[in-house]
Amino acid sequence: MSTPEASAAPVAPPTPAGLTMPRSRALAYMLASVTLAMTQQIGANLVNTNVYQIQGQLGATIAETNWLIAAYMAPNVSLSIALIKIRMQYGLRNFAEVSLAGFVLAAFLNLTVVHDLPSAVIVRFMSGMAAAPMSSLAFFYMIEPLPPQKKLTVGLSLALTNTTLGIPVTRLISPWLLDLGGFHGLTLFEMGLAMVAFGFVYALPLTTPPRVKCIGPRDIVSYILIAIGFGSIAVALSLGRIYWWFEAPWLGWLLACAVICLTLAVIAELHRDSPLIDIRWLTSPTTLHFAGALLLMRIVLAEQTVGASNFFQALGIQNEQTLSLYGVILCAILAGGVTCALLLRPGRENWFYGTALACVALGAWLDSGATSQTRPHDIWLSQTLVAYGSGLFLPAAMAQGMGSAIARGPLYILSFITVFLFTQSIGGLLGSAIFGTFITLRTTFHFNVLAEHFVLSDPFFAQRVNQFGGIYSHVLTDPTLLRAEGVTLLTQRASQEAIVLAYNDAFMLISTIAALALAGLLAHLAYLQLRKPAASVAQPAP
Numbered sequence: 001m002s003t004p005e006a007s008a009a010p011v012a013p014p015t016p017a018g019l020t021m022p023r024s025r026a027l028a029y030m031l032a033s034v035t036l037a038m039t040q041q042i043g044a045n046l047v048n049t050n051v052y053q054i055q056g057q058l059g060a061t062i063a064e065t066n067w068l069i070a071a072y073m074a075p076n077v078s079l080s081i082a083l084i085k086i087r088m089q090y091g092l093r094n095f096a097e098v099s100l101a102g103f104v105l106a107a108f109l110n111l112t113v114v115h116d117l118p119s120a121v122i123v124r125f126m127s128g129m130a131a132a133p134m135s136s137l138a139f140f141y142m143i144e145p146l147p148p149q150k151k152l153t154v155g156l157s158l159a160l161t162n163t164t165l166g167i168p169v170t171r172l173i174s175p176w177l178l179d180l181g182g183f184h185g186l187t188l189f190e191m192g193l194a195m196v197a198f199g200f201v202y203a204l205p206l207t208t209p210p211r212v213k214c215i216g217p218r219d220i221v222s223y224i225l226i227a228i229g230f231g232s233i234a235v236a237l238s239l240g241r242i243y244w245w246f247e248a249p250w251l252g253w254l255l256a257c258a259v260i261c262l263t264l265a266v267i268a269e270l271h272r273d274s275p276l277i278d279i280r281w282l283t284s285p286t287t288l289h290f291a292g293a294l295l296l297m298r299i300v301l302a303e304q305t306v307g308a309s310n311f312f313q314a315l316g317i318q319n320e321q322t323l324s325l326y327g328v329i330l331c332a333i334l335a336g337g338v339t340c341a342l343l344l345r346p347g348r349e350n351w352f353y354g355t356a357l358a359c360v361a362l363g364a365w366l367d368s369g370a371t372s373q374t375r376p377h378d379i380w381l382s383q384t385l386v387a388y389g390s391g392l393f394l395p396a397a398m399a400q401g402m403g404s405a406i407a408r409g410p411l412y413i414l415s416f417i418t419v420f421l422f423t424q425s426i427g428g429l430l431g432s433a434i435f436g437t438f439i440t441l442r443t444t445f446h447f448n449v450l451a452e453h454f455v456l457s458d459p460f461f462a463q464r465v466n467q468f469g470g471i472y473s474h475v476l477t478d479p480t481l482l483r484a485e486g487v488t489l490l491t492q493r494a495s496q497e498a499i500v501l502a503y504n505d506a507f508m509l510i511s512t513i514a515a516l517a518l519a520g521l522l523a524h525l526a527y528l529q530l531r532k533p534a535a536s537v538a539q540p541a542p
Contacts, residue, residue, distance in 0.1 A: 029145045030141070033142035033159060040166070074235055078230040297356070328384055333388070353397070354521055365508070367383075
């Protein structure tokens with residue numbers, strides 16, 4: 001028989017199917033995830049996307065403006081490693097609140113004190129430090145309202161989709177923000193996002209394990225060595241192709257410093273009972289294979305981030321003229337994330353890998369036929385394929401790696417996420433460095449091949465010089481000056497065609513790499529299938 005007190009007790013609202021909390025609260029957690037991911041991604045890509053517009057406002061050259069990218073990435077690539085023990089001792093939420101407050105402060109300083117390049121570099125370094133935990137936070141907020149059986153399928157797919165939306169979203173909003181306030185318009189929007197994200201983190205707590213005091217003096221020493229090593233690599237990869245690898249001695253010193261610091265860090269970590277990084281786990285064949293696959297895919301995805309965007313910049317096409325292209329890319333990434341959320345299950349990862357590699361290989365091959373007359377609407381199909389492939393690959397890769405990390409224990413979950421985010425940041429820089437360098441070398445090669453035909457005794461060349469020189473015939477009457485102007489214009493045209501041919505070579509290289517990776521995956525799967533009958537025959541009969 002129920003008591004009056006029991007009958008008067010409030011009844012908790014029923015939890016919707018597939019969620020662990022009321023629908024409105026679950027939606028708030030997912031919106032927090034999107035906001036955190038956009039804060040980190042847009043902050044990381046604002047300078048990359050608008051480097052030509054920003055350099056004028058800061059009174060700097062293109063090479064000097066790229067120091068803003070290096071300053072952001074230098075602390076960002078290593079701070080995710082420190083999150084492992086910081087989360088265990090202080091809680092990820094507390095660290096996130098401090099980091100977001102620092103991010104808001106950095107954005108505010110952009111509005112008040114940044115008027116030249118040195119001040120902008122210092123503030124971008126602060127922003128890179130503050131943005132470090134946001135990707136991990138975005139992941140945890142997305143999976144928080146989901147039951148365990150959906151965390152590695154639906155939750156993971158949606159969380160990873162968030163991390164790939166930054167580039168197209170930044171490209172879509174940048175022209176409007178620049179029109180409103182230039183560089184300060186960009187940073188004002190960045191500050192607004194950070195403030196909204198701070199409100200979400202403060203209002204919506206995450207489920208966290210009990211805190212354990214685990215940070216010691218040797219952790220600080222190890223982290224300083226790791227931060228210097230990874231930061232040096234990030235700066236070298238960001239600026240190497242701009243200052244050129246063999247012409248700037250300080251690039252070599254940076255890489256030597258990175259090798260020394262990382263070697264000392266590895267030696268220190270191998271002789272510790274509770275290391276900051278489990279070197280033995282990171283260097284195990286399974287982890288190395290997984291990290292290698294992630295790096296390879298991140299490198300070939302440079303087809304979209306370095307290839308297509310820089311190709312149109314080289315043709316003089318501005319961000320405003322590529323809005324439709326990045327709208328298509330955004331929709332394709334979302335379609336890939338939804339596909340993973342609906343179909344990704346344990347054991348199906350290889351099918352997603354194969355489809356993603358096939359999409360990237362086909363898309364890059366289609367782009368390899370570009371000309372100087374190619375415009376954004378001409379590559380909608382190819383870029384849709386590449387974007388859809390990126391949306392398929394990352395959730396599948398993380399689901400497979402996360403499953404093995406969960407089997408090993410809670411500590412390895414954050415360690416795995418850290419490895420994943422590190423390979424994405426370093427892989428992005430490595431892809432930009434490799435293909436940027438390749439394009440520079442191939443541009444020089446193609447221009448030299450074209451220049452071999454610049455001989456006035458060649459009737460065809462002389463005719464083209466006269467045609468180009470005729471453009472100035474209404475202001476110049478001296479035949480010598482007309483011929484000189486014609487040679488100048490023809491040289492400029494040849495330089496542009498050399499750039500187009502170099503990008504075509506890069507697209508074909510990316511297509512070849514993706515195709516070889518797909519062939520290797522199929523061969524590995526065939527080998528595993530052939531081993532199954534042999535293993536069953538070798539087993540003794542009961």
